Amino acid sequence: MERRKPTLSESESILTVRDLSVEFDVEGGRIRAVDRVSFDLRAGEVLGVVGESGCGKSVTALSLVRLLPSPPGHVVGGSVTFEGRDLLRIPIAELRAIRGKRISMIFQDPMSALSPLHRIGDQLVEAQQLHGEIPTRRAWEVGTEWLAKVGIPDPAERMNAWPHELSGGMRQRVMIAMALMLKPDVVIADEPTTALDVTIQAQIFELMRVLKDAKTAAMLITHDMSAIWEMCDRALVMYAGQIVESAPVRELFQNPRHPYTAGLLRSMPRGPRTGRRLETIPGQVPSPRDYPKGCRFADRCPHVWSLCREHEPELFAVDEEHRAACHLVPEGRKP
Amino acid sequence: MSAPLLEVKGLTTWYPIRRGVWSRTVRHVQALTDVSLAIQEGETLGIVGESGCGKTTLGRTLVGLERPMAGAMLLRGAVLPAGIRPAALQRQVQMIFQDPAAALNPRLTVLDLLTEALAYHGLLTESREATALQLLRDVGLDGAALHRYPFEFSGGQRQRISVARALALRPSLIICDEAVSALDVSVQAQVLNLLMDLKEKYRLSYLFISHDINVVRFIADRVAVMYLGRIVEEGPTEDVIGSPAHPYTQALISAVPAVGREASARRPLGGELPSPSRPPAGCPFHPRCPSAMEICKTAAPPTISKGAQKVSCHLYSRDLSSQ
Numbered sequence: 143m144e145r146r147k148p149t150l151s152e153s154e155s156i157l158t159v160r161d162l163s164v165e166f167d168v169e170g171g172r173i174r175a176v177d178r179v180s181f182d183l184r185a186g187e188v189l190g191v192v193g194e195s196g197c198g199k200s201v202t203a204l205s206l207v208r209l210l211p212s213p214p215g216h217v218v219g220g221s222v223t224f225e226g227r228d229l230l231r232i233p234i235a236e237l238r239a240i241r242g243k244r245i246s247m248i249f250q251d252p253m254s255a256l257s258p259l260h261r262i263g264d265q266l267v268e269a270q271q272l273h274g275e276i277p278t279r280r281a282w283e284v285g286t287e288w289l290a291k292v293g294i295p296d297p298a299e300r301m302n303a304w305p306h307e308l309s310g311g312m313r314q315r316v317m318i319a320m321a322l323m324l325k326p327d328v329v330i331a332d333e334p335t336t337a338l339d340v341t342i343q344a345q346i347f348e349l350m351r352v353l354k355d356a357k358t359a360a361m362l363i364t365h366d367m368s369a370i371w372e373m374c375d376r377a378l379v380m381y382a383g384q385i386v387e388s389a390p391v392r393e394l395f396q397n398p399r400h401p402y403t404a405g406l407l408r409s410m411p412r413g414p415r416t417g418r419r420l421e422t423i424p425g426q427v428p429s430p431r432d433y434p435k436g437c438r439f440a441d442r443c444p445h446v447w448s449l450c451r452e453h454e455p456e457l458f459a460v461d462e463e464h465r466a467a468c469h470l471v472p473e474g475r476k477p
Numbered sequence: 478m479s480a481p482l483l484e485v486k487g488l489t490t491w492y493p494i495r496r497g498v499w500s501r502t503v504r505h506v507q508a509l510t511d512v513s514l515a516i517q518e519g520e521t522l523g524i525v526g527e528s529g530c531g532k533t534t535l536g537r538t539l540v541g542l543e544r545p546m547a548g549a550m551l552l553r554g555a556v557l558p559a560g561i562r563p564a565a566l567q568r569q570v571q572m573i574f575q576d577p578a579a580a581l582n583p584r585l586t587v588l589d590l591l592t593e594a595l596a597y598h599g600l601l602t603e604s605r606e607a608t609a610l611q612l613l614r615d616v617g618l619d620g621a622a623l624h625r626y627p628f629e630f631s632g633g634q635r636q637r638i639s640v641a642r643a644l645a646l647r648p649s650l651i652i653c654d655e656a657v658s659a660l661d662v663s664v665q666a667q668v669l670n671l672l673m674d675l676k677e678k679y680r681l682s683y684l685f686i687s688h689d690i691n692v693v694r695f696i697a698d699r700v701a702v703m704y705l706g707r708i709v710e711e712g713p714t715e716d717v718i719g720s721p722a723h724p725y726t727q728a729l730i731s732a733v734p735a736v737g738r739e740a741s742a743r744r745p746l747g748g749e750l751p752s753p754s755r756p757p758a759g760c761p762f763h764p765r766c767p768s769a770m771e772i773c774k775t776a777a778p779p780t781i782s783k784g785a786q787k788v789s790c791h792l793y794s795r796d797l798s799s800q
C-alpha cells in the first residue's frame with residue numbers, strides 16, 4: 143500500500159490526451175461523437191469537463207481507459223499517454239493492472255461499480271487484493287477506515303451490509319471509498335453527484351478536496367457550472383463532441399471567450415432576481431448526425447458571421463493557459 | 478386582503494406500511510405532517526428541501542392525487558369537501574412533473590394530449606385543432622407539432638407540451654414538481670422564461686417545487702423549506718435565502734455551490750435524512766442540528782414569526798422568553 147512517489151513535477155502532465163476521436167455504428171453509417179479531443183491532466187489538479195448532455199463527456203471519459211463498449215463504439219484515432227505508455231495500445235492485461243489501482247473511475251450510478259451479490263466489506267477487500275498482496279484481516283481494517291473517511295456512520299457494521307440495504311448517497315460514498323482506497327494517481331469522476339442532494343454533494347465535494355491534498359489528479363465531469371466553480375482548478379468546455387474552450391476556472395468564469403461558455407454562464411439562475419428574464423441560448427445541441435460545416439455552434443451563436451459557416455475555428459490561444467475555438471479570438475473580440 | 482387562492486391548514490398525508498398475511502398496517506411513512514400554507518393569486522410559492530422530505534406528496538395532495546388523513550383545504554376562501562376531488566379543484570389546479578416522458582401518454586398525438594381534458598369536461602368552444610394550436614403558440618411551439626407523438630420531441634420541447642397541457646383547462650394554480658430539474662441549463666432557462674411569461678399573461682399562481690435553490694430563488698416570490706414532511710421555515714424569498722433563520726435552511730443554502738463564493742465559506746451538514754417512518758422525537762432536525770439543545774430532543778418546536786419569516790425552531794423561542 144505504499145503510495146507511489148510522484149516522479150513528475152506538479153505542472154507536468156500525468157495523463158496526456160491527443161486527438162482522441164470516437165465513432166459509433168448507427169443505422170446507416172457512422173457518427174463521430176468525440177472529435178480530435180486533446181488535453182493534459184496535470185498531477186495534483188482537478189480538471190473540470192463541462193457541457194450540456196450529448197456533448198461527448200462520458201464517451202471521452204470511457205474511451206480514456208477503454209471502457210467504451212465496442213461495438214458500437216470505436217476509438218478511431220489519437221493517443222492517451224500515461225507514464226510513457228499509450229493506454230489505447232498497450233495489452234489489455236497491462237491496462238487492467240493500471241485501471242482501478244493507478245487510474246480509478248467514479249460513475250453517476252454506483253450500482254455499475256458495486257456487485258449486488260456481495261457484501262460491501264467483501265467487495266472492498268477484493269478490490270485491494272486484486273492489486274496487491276494484503277492479508278484479508280488488514281484489508282478489512284483498511285476498508286472500514288475508508289468507509290469512516292467517506293462519512294459513513296457505523297462503518298464496522300456497514301462492512302457487512304448488502305449494497306441494496308444502503309441509500310443512494312451511501313452507495314455513492316462506498317464507490318468513492320473504493321475508488322480512492324488504492325490511492326490512485328488519477329481519478330475520473332463522471333457526474334458523481336448528479337443524482338444526489340446538495341447536502342450529500344457538499345459532503346462528497348469535501349471528500350474530493352481531501353483527495354486533492356493527497357496530490358491525486360482528478361477529472362470531474364459535470365453539466366453543472368457551479369460544481370466546476372466549486373471544485374476545479376481548470377476546466378474544459380465541450381460542445382458537440384469537441385473542446386471549445388479551456389482555461390483556469392476563475393479566468394473561464396470572468397473572461398469566457400467562447401460564446402457557448404458565455405451563454406452557459408448567463409443562462410444560470412444565480413443571485414437575487416434582478417431582471418425578469420434569464421438569458422438563453424436559442425435552439426439545442428445538434429445531433430452528431432447533422433453537425434454543420436464550419437463552427438458547430440454557429441446556428442445558436444449571437445455573433446455568427448460568414449467566416450463561421452465556412453471555416454471550423456481552431457483552438458486559438460487567448461493566452462498561455464486559455465484557449466477558445468472561436469473566430470472572435472484572433473479579432474480580439476469578446477462574446 | 479382578499480382570501481388566498483389556495484389555503485391549506487394542518488394537511489397530513491401518511492402512507493401506510495403493511496406487513497404480514499393480513500396486510501396489517503404496522504407503521505406509516507409520515508410523508509406530510511401538519512402543513513399549513515397559503516398561495517395568493519398571481520404568486521409563486523417555492524418549496525425546497527432534500528429528496529424524501531415530502532415535496533412531491535404535498536403537490537400530489539394539493540392536486541387531489543393523494544388523499545390527506547387530516548387537514549382542510551380552502552379555494553378562494555371556500556372550504557373544499559374532504560376526500561373526493563371536486564370538479565372545481567380539478568380544473569383550477571394542475572400539475573406538471575419532472576419527467577414529461579412518463580407523464581405524457583406515448584400513444585396519443587400532441588393534438589389528443591392537449592384536448593382530451595377539455596373534451597372530457599365538455600369545455601371545447603372551438604375546434605380541437607384551433608384550441609390546440611393556440612395552446613402550442615402559448616408555449617412557443619408551432620402547428621407542425623400537432624400530429625406528432627411525445628417521443629419525437631427533445632426534453633425541453635416535451636416539457637413545453639406538458640405546460641401546454643396543464644394550461645388547457647385555464648387553471649389558476651399550476652404545481653410544478655421539479656419541472657426543469659432534468660433539463661440542461663440553456664433549455665432550463667428557456668422553460669423558466671416561458672413559465673414567467675405565462676404567469677403574467679394568464680395571472681397564474683405556481684407552487685414551484687425544486688431541490689435547486691438557485692432556480693427557486695429566480696422564480697419564487699415566497700419560499701417554504703421542508704424537512705421530514707414539515708415546513709420548518711417560510712417567508713419572502715430574499716429574506717429566507719438572504720438571512721435564513723432555521724439551522725436547516727442555513728445548512729441547505731450553504732451546501733449549494735455558489736459561483737463567486739469560495740468553497741471555504743461552506744458549512745456542510747452531516748448525516749442524511751432520517752426515515753420518515755420513524756421521525757426523531759422533539760424537533761425532527763435535532764440529530765443533525767449544529768445548534769441542538771436539550772429541549773429539542775423532547776419538545777416539538779413552536780412556530781415563531783421573525784419579521785416576515787416564520788420559523789419552527791426552539792432557538793427563537795428562547796430569544797423571546799429571555800427578553
Ligand SMILES: Nc1ncnc2c1ncn2[C@@H]1O[C@H](COP(=O)(O)OP(=O)(O)O)[C@@H](O)[C@H]1O
Binds near residue numbers: 168175196197201214
Ligand atoms: N451507444 C451509442 N450509440 C450511438 N451513439 C452514442 C452511444 N453512446 C453515446 N452516443 C452518442 O455520443 C454522443 C456523446 O454522448 P455522451 O458522451 O454520453 O454525452 P455526455 O456525457 O456529454 O452527455 C451523443 O450524441 C450520443 O448520442
Ligand SMILES: Nc1ncnc2c1ncn2[C@@H]1O[C@H](COP(=O)(O)OP(=O)(O)O)[C@@H](O)[C@H]1O
Binds near residue numbers: 493532534
Ligand atoms: N406511494 C408511496 N407509498 C409509500 N411511501 C411513499 C409513497 N410516495 C412517497 N413515499 C415516501 O414519502 C416520503 C416523501 O416522499 P416525496 O413526497 O416523494 O418526497 P420528495 O418529493 O421531497 O423527494 C419518502 O420517504 C418517500 O419514500
Ligand SMILES: [Mg+2]
Binds near residue numbers: 199200333
Ligand atoms: Mg454523460
Ligand SMILES: [Mg+2]
Binds near residue numbers: 532533534
Ligand atoms: Mg419529489
